[in-house]
Amino acid sequence: MKIINFNQSNSLFNQFLSEIRDVHIQGDRIRFRRNIERVGEIMAYEISRTLPYHPVSVQTPLATAVENVPSEQPVVATILRAGLPLHQGFINYFDHAENAFVSAYRKYINEDNFDIHIEYIASPRLDGKILILTDPMLATGSSMELAYEALLTKGEPSHIHIASVIASRQAIEHIKKVFPTEKTTVWCGAIDPELNAHSYIVPGLGDAGDLCYGEKE
Ligand SMILES: O=P(O)(O)OC[C@H]1O[C@H](OP(=O)(O)OP(=O)(O)O)[C@H](O)[C@@H]1O
Numbered sequence: 001m002k003i004i005n006f007n008q009s010n011s012l013f014n015q016f017l018s019e020i021r022d023v024h025i026q027g028d029r030i031r032f033r034r035n036i037e038r039v040g041e042i043m044a045y046e047i048s049r050t051l052p053y054h055p056v057s058v059q060t061p062l063a064t065a066v067e068n069v070p071s072e073q074p075v076v077a078t079i080l081r082a083g084l085p086l087h088q089g090f091i092n093y094f095d096h097a098e099n100a101f102v103s104a105y106r107k108y109i110n111e112d113n114f115d116i117h118i119e120y121i122a123s124p125r126l127d128g129k130i131l132i133l134t135d136p137m138l139a140t141g142s143s144m145e146l147a148y149e150a151l152l153t154k155g156e157p158s159h160i161h162i163a164s165v166i167a168s169r170q171a172i173e174h175i176k177k178v179f180p181t182e183k184t185t186v187w188c189g190a191i192d193p194e195l196n197a198h199s200y201i202v203p204g205l206g207d208a209g210d211l212c213y214g215e216k217e
Pocket residue numbers: 079080081082083104105106116135136137138139140141142143144171199208209210
């Protein structure tokens with residue numbers, strides 16, 4: 001399985017990620033969402049380099065130009081609700097993509113233990129298509145695993161790109177076990193070392209859904 005960690009090279013991406021993490025900046029909700037969207041835009045651009053391309057002739061006002069354009073458009077899928085700004089970033093660039101949505105949330109049994117509930121899925125057929133699964137946080141990796149399981153009821157994608165802002169080391173190990181190695185690529189902004197007792201990523205960024213949209217009860 002190919003794992004691409006944006007933290008390992010220097011670019012503007014790191015500026016966006018540092019603002020996303022920064023407790024003194026992330027409270028500016030519109031900036032937080034927009035920074036996550038910008039991460040999605042950069043990741044979409046990088047993933048676009050891996051697509052198949054073919055040449056097309058374009059009529060300019062003066063003559064004909066030949067340009068290479070993608071031969072296939074991906075299906076961009078996200079996990080509600082924290083995935084929405086990342087998803088928006090992807091479709092800002094993949095503007096011809098199909099879209100899929102899955103809801104997943106942690107239902108706490110007690111302070112430290114929870115089950116993940118999937119209740120909603122809206123997706124096109126996925127057979128033979130390139131699937132991009134977006135979620136800003138890969139903590140245990142279970143939401144991503146269960147969302148993928150739910151999406152498989154819509155067909156087998158030809159390739160799966162998992163895109164997340166911050167992953168834990170544990171989630172990366174989990175993803176390696178439960179996704180098909182030969183056709184999965186993971187793109188993440190950083191791989192953090194730990195999970196705390198509530199299975200939050202440390203240092204992480206806090207609660208991505210709440211930072212985007214406010215607390216839920
Ligand atoms: O890897 P995991 O351990 O499954 O945790 C990651 C999940 O947690 C967050 O969503 P959350 O459950 O907080 O829902 P929300 O988007 O409604 O805030 C995040 O967006 C992931 O979906």
